[in-house]
Amino acid sequence: MKYIDCHAHVNFDAYAEDRDEVIKRALDDNTWIINVGTQLDTAKFAVELAEKYNEGVYAIVGLHPVHTSASYHDESEIGEGGKEFTPHLFSTKEKGLPLTTFSKKSGEGFTSRGEEFEMESYRELAKHPKVVAIGECGLDYFHMEGDTKAIQEKAFRGQIELAKSVGKPLMLHIRNGNGEIGNAYSDALAILDDYPEVIGNVHFFAGTVEDAEAFLSRGFYISFTGVITFAEDYEKLVRAVPLNRILSETDCPFVTPKPYRGKRNEPLYVQEVVKKIAEIKEESLEIVAEKLFENAERFFGFKK
Numbered sequence: 267m268k269y270i271d272c273h274a275h276v277n278f279d280a281y282a283e284d285r286d287e288v289i290k291r292a293l294d295d296n297t298w299i300i301n302v303g304t305q306l307d308t309a310k311f312a313v314e315l316a317e318k319y320n321e322g323v324y325a326i327v328g329l330h331p332v333h334t335s336a337s338y339h340d341e342s343e344i345g346e347g348g349k350e351f352t353p354h355l356f357s358t359k360e361k362g363l364p365l366t367t368f369s370k371k372s373g374e375g376f377t378s379r380g381e382e383f384e385m386e387s388y389r390e391l392a393k394h395p396k397v398v399a400i401g402e403c404g405l406d407y408f409h410m411e412g413d414t415k416a417i418q419e420k421a422f423r424g425q426i427e428l429a430k431s432v433g434k435p436l437m438l439h440i441r442n443g444n445g446e447i448g449n450a451y452s453d454a455l456a457i458l459d460d461y462p463e464v465i466g467n468v469h470f471f472a473g474t475v476e477d478a479e480a481f482l483s484r485g486f487y488i489s490f491t492g493v494i495t496f497a498e499d500y501e502k503l504v505r506a507v508p509l510n511r512i513l514s515e516t517d518c519p520f521v522t523p524k525p526y527r528g529k530r531n532e533p534l535y536v537q538e539v540v541k542k543i544a545e546i547k548e549e550s551l552e553i554v555a556e557k558l559f560e561n562a563e564r565f566f567g568f569k570k
């Protein structure tokens with residue numbers, strides 16, 4: 267059986283000590299990995315990691331919406347637990363660039379480093395044969411501070427245009443806030459309507475069944491993390507998405523699935539996500555693992 271973690275961050279600091287072992291553990295157990303960049307430095311590092319391995323490690327390059335402006339995030343946002351969980355705020359130390367400061371242990375908050383989407387730098391990376399998508403990009407209304415909606419939209423549109431020009435799909439990060447700013451899912455769809463030739467995957471999907479159907483009808487895929495192993499409200503959603511349009515992911519180092527809760531997450535644990543999807547779909551693990559792997563091959567079109 268083959269598995270694939272379509273959205274991992276082994277390129278983040280959380281793996282500084284044992285990165286190669288983490289990757290090897292997954293590959294040795296027939297589990298492929300796609301590392302996702304969230305800023306220029308983490309994107310470059312994801313590509314470098316992909317280059318190190320002959321097969322089974324790929325990269326996605328882009329600018330996460332929370333990194334489109336510098337904003338302070340309170341420690342209370344950190345912590346695992348379904349939709350309340352904070353994404354992607356680790357960075358790499360390797361490049362010697364200014365870092366997102368984030369200290370989980372000390373209980374301090376962190377400041378997201380603002381970055382403008384520089385099309386040409388990302389285009390260079392995007393052309394690499396091991397880069398299989400553009401992202402993670404989109405709209406994050408949960409972490410929005412002040413009126414930065416227009417800034418997020420500008421970076422999002424830039425990345426959709428890049429995806430279109432290099433002929434690769436999007437890896438979308440879409441997250442709602444308290445509703446005051448609007449619905450991030452419908453706003454994202456309205457933007458995407460301007461680019462009908464571009465498709466994508468909605469990572470860590472946490473919208474409604476109606477939101478999911480709107481993306482599916484546009485040809486998009488939807489991926490689920492380990493959150494489905496411990497949060498029951500995802501069952502209806504997983505049931506509603508056809509098996510041929512689901513991708514499996516961990517979003518590691520975040521949202522560790524059962525039975526590893528409390529430990530740092532890693533790509534190998536995507537197997538638990540696939541098991542849970544099989545359970546909800548009432549299908550055999552063999553069939554579901556095979557289908558999810560085929561979905562990823564079709565969606566990303568891996569090249570050596």
Ligand SMILES: [Zn+2]
Nearest residue numbers: 302354402517
């Ligand atoms: Zn992510």
